[in-house]
Amino acid sequence: MEGFLVSKTLFSACELGVFERLQGSQLSASDLALALGCSEDGTERLLNTCVSLELLTTNTDPHGTVLYSNTEMSSMFLIKSSPTSLYQSIEYSSRTIYLCWHHLSDAVREGKNQYEKAFGVKSEDLFEAMYRSEEEMVKFMHLMNSIWNICGRDVITAFDLSPFRCICDLGGCSGALAKQCVSAFPESTVTIFDLPKVEVCCWWRFCCMRITVCVCVCAGGGVLLVEVLLYEDNSGPLTAQLYSLNMLVQTEGRERKASDYSRLLSSAGFTHIQIHNTGKIYDAILACK
Numbered sequence: 165m166e167g168f169l170v171s172k173t174l175f176s177a178c179e180l181g182v183f184e185r186l187q188g189s190q191l192s193a194s195d196l197a198l199a200l201g202c203s204e205d206g207t208e209r210l211l212n213t214c215v216s217l218e219l220l221t222t223n224t225d226p227h228g229t230v231l232y233s234n235t236e237m238s239s240m241f242l243i244k245s246s247p248t249s250l251y252q253s254i255e256y257s258s259r260t261i262y263l264c265w266h267h268l269s270d271a272v273r274e275g276k277n278q279y280e281k282a283f284g285v286k287s288e289d290l291f292e293a294m295y296r297s298e299e300e301m302v303k304f305m306h307l308m309n310s311i312w313n314i315c316g317r318d319v320i321t322a323f324d325l326s327p328f329r330c331i332c333d334l335g336g337c338s339g340a341l342a343k344q345c346v347s348a349f350p351e352s353t354v355t356i357f358d359l360p361k362v363e364v365c366c367w368w369r370f371c372c373m374r375i376t377v378c379v380c381v382c383a384g385g386g387v388l389l390v391e392v393l394l395y396e397d398n399s400g401p402l403t404a405q406l407y408s409l410n411m412l413v414q415t416e417g418r419e420r421k422a423s424d425y426s427r428l429l430s431s432a433g434f435t436h437i438q439i440h441n442t443g444k445i446y447d448a449i450l451a452c453k
């Protein structure tokens with residue numbers, strides 16, 4: 165029942181810059197409050213809650229003042245400059261996903277995403293709504309980057325893709341997965357396709373190449389799907405069930421079972437379909453012709 169209180173504590177601590185400010189140092193609640201421009205009382209309550217969540221740790225100086233510092237996990241995942249940072253992901257969860265989830269009951273009732281209620285924008289064209297400003301589009305790109313910095317290598321190396329020398333990443337966004345692919349299979353060339361405004365934005369911000377080609381999968385070709393898989397009886401995993409609700413509230417998409425993907429791929433003419441459960445959030449399905 166109180167899971168959202170925990171999430172919001174994490175979101176606020178990140179947004180206020182608690183972990184950034186404590187990186188490499190230890191501070192009292194009053195010094196941190198001063199540095200962050202926050203109330204002392206509010207800061208102390210937030211910090212103590214973060215300690216119980218094992219996001220911060222404390223020790224007491226010789227004068228009896230409690231000093232707060234980051235845990236190893238916070239330094240690894242909550243600091244913007246860490247290579248495994250989830251900061252952007254947390255920010256997107258707080259400012260976008262959290263607001264959509266406020267309307268989850270309506271999403272279930274209507275079977276529709278809740279962009280209009282949450283942000284006042286029509287969502288017939290989902291990516292028009294999600295990319296309602298360049299700032300929002302860049303935030304989404306950072307979200308995807310932070311996910312693949314952590315899980316990308318697992319899904320890309322789930323299968324030996326080295327025989328595929330020409331790889332196209334459809335809807336490849338700013339190229340986070342493509343980068344993992346190039347690093348795992350340096351002999352392959354990876355081309356990213358996305359909406360024109362994404363490509364233009366990435367050209368400037370993320371140094372992606374725009375190359376336009378026509379894609380069709382011929383004999384010997386294959387498709388790699390990277391997805392969150394539900395168990396065959398829909399009984400879990402919990403993360404996949406929550407992501408499926410998130411797909412409803414945010415996109416009207418859904419998470420699926422391996423058998424659903426097999427059926428879709430078979431009907432598209434793919435004959436050799438392999439499923440790889442990575443043991444992490446995202447799994448991989450390779451289908452060849």
Ligand SMILES: C[S@@+](CC[C@H](N)C(=O)[O-])C[C@H]1O[C@@H](n2cnc3c(N)ncnc32)[C@H](O)[C@@H]1O
Nearest residue numbers: 291308309334335336337340341357358359362
């Ligand atoms: C859920 S995101 C996935 C991004 C990327 N594959 C990743 O995993 O980081 C879907 C991507 O599809 C792109 N997209 C949406 N509609 C598209 C279209 N009609 N053609 C090409 N890309 C599209 C979006 O801009 C977005 O980058």
